[in-house]
Amino acid sequence: MKAFDLHRMAFDKVPVEFLGEVALRSLYTFILVFLFLKITGRRGVRQMSLFEVLIILTLGSAAGDVAFYDDVPMLPVLVVFISLAGLYRLVMWLMAHSEKLEDLLEGKPVIIVTDGELAWEKLQAENMTEFEFFMELRLNGIEHLGQIKRAILETNGQISVYFFGDDEVKAGLPILPGKCVERFTTVPEENDYSCTRCSAIFHLHAGDRRNCPRCANPEWAKASRAKRIT
Incomplete structure (x- = not known):
């Protein structure tokens, strides 16, 4: 392996045309994250609880992988987003009916x-x-x-x-x-x-x-x- 090989550093083993696919994948994950935030009604990172930050970090990991890696299929990532949205809604409903669970996940002032x-x-x-x-x-x-x-x-x-x-x-x-x-x-x-x-x-x-x-x-x-x- 040649050190400071600019072509390897820029593209590694992927063809130049893959950059267009990266742009498409990034748009795809951007739309998924945007829809997730619209569905859950988030206001801003500063106002997120620990549980909500955990959800966003998990989404970010899935979005990053599908955006940059050519061997990561796009459909399973959609399933991840749908599953997390369902989990979020379920946990919010459970916390509304259980003060102990709310204290566990959200903490207390x-x-x-x-x-x-x-x-x-x-x-x-x-x-x-x-x-x-x-x-x-x-x-x-x-x-x-x-x-x-x-x-x-x-x-x-x-x-x-x-x-x-x-x-x-x-x-x-x-x-x-x-x-x-x-x-x-x-x-x-x-x-x-x-x-x-x-x-x-x-x-x-x-x-x-x-x-x-x-x-x-x-x-x-x-x-x-x-x-x-x-």
């Missing part, structure tokens, strides 16, 4: 922030880091956790946020990017400080050097009381 305090154990259980979670909150115009009455991680990965009124905002952990928030292991002045890991608020004095009683984290950030600008 998880409350991550309550009254300005982060439930970091729940966040870790959902395989989501504080950095990812805080980024999502910042996209909602949130500066610190004290502005949040309740934040819920939905089953589709989105975050629902309910805010305190301006006169109810509490001292909270600033969630701006790292360089925007100064962190201390030795407190410089008396004030309310927030644990940078679990967001617990404590009143500390100048020179205090202590670990968080809640999570043993040694780093602190000055708590913010900034109100939301709407």
Whole structure:
């Protein structure tokens, strides 16, 4: 085999005319995926549950194989799409009649922030880091956790946020990017400080050097009381 053989790299063993067949196969699979999404009424990948993403990945695998491989027949792929559409409809019907099955396949919403305090154990259980979670909150115009009455991680990965009124905002952990928030292991002045890991608020004095009683984290950030600008 000759290295850097451009003809082999571009066509391998298929003739040039096969490119036209690839175009036809791609159109065929595009139409099948489009029809599947129309039938199931999907809105967008961001709004898909784990089960629905699994269905789409399976469809993508079948569509990719039939589009590029000359030895993959087209009719069995149609059967795959019809079978998955039927399975999807069946599972949706079963979930509508079984809360346990719905919880198994879709999961449950998880409350991550309550009254300005982060439930970091729940966040870790959902395989989501504080950095990812805080980024999502910042996209909602949130500066610190004290502005949040309740934040819920939905089953589709989105975050629902309910805010305190301006006169109810509490001292909270600033969630701006790292360089925007100064962190201390030795407190410089008396004030309310927030644990940078679990967001617990404590009143500390100048020179205090202590670990968080809640999570043993040694780093602190000055708590913010900034109100939301709407």
